[in-house]
Amino acid sequence: MDLHLNDRVELKKQHPCGCKTGVITRVGMDIKWRCEGCGREIMLPRSKAEKSIKCILEGDAGQ
Numbered sequence: 208m209d210l211h212l213n214d215r216v217e218l219k220k221q222h223p224c225g226c227k228t229g230v231i232t233r234v235g236m237d238i239k240w241r242c243e244g245c246g247r248e249i250m251l252p253r254s255k256a257e258k259s260i261k262c263i264l265e266g267d268a269g270q
């Protein structure tokens with residue numbers, strides 16, 4: 208999966224706040240995204256993050 212900073216992503220499992228979308232805020236060994244519902248940041252190792260992310264909704268390039 209090709210993740211970039213500021214990509215909007217849809218998650219397979221919704222966050223406890225009920226929101227299923229987030230914005231990537233860090234890309235590296237770990238992936239971090241900010242939940243669009245509650246604003247909290249979730250950080251996971253890349254391998255786990257890729258399993259948690261269903262798809263990329265919007266890339267940074269289109270904005």
Ligand SMILES: [Zn+2]
Nearest residue numbers: 222224242245
């Ligand atoms: Zn949330």
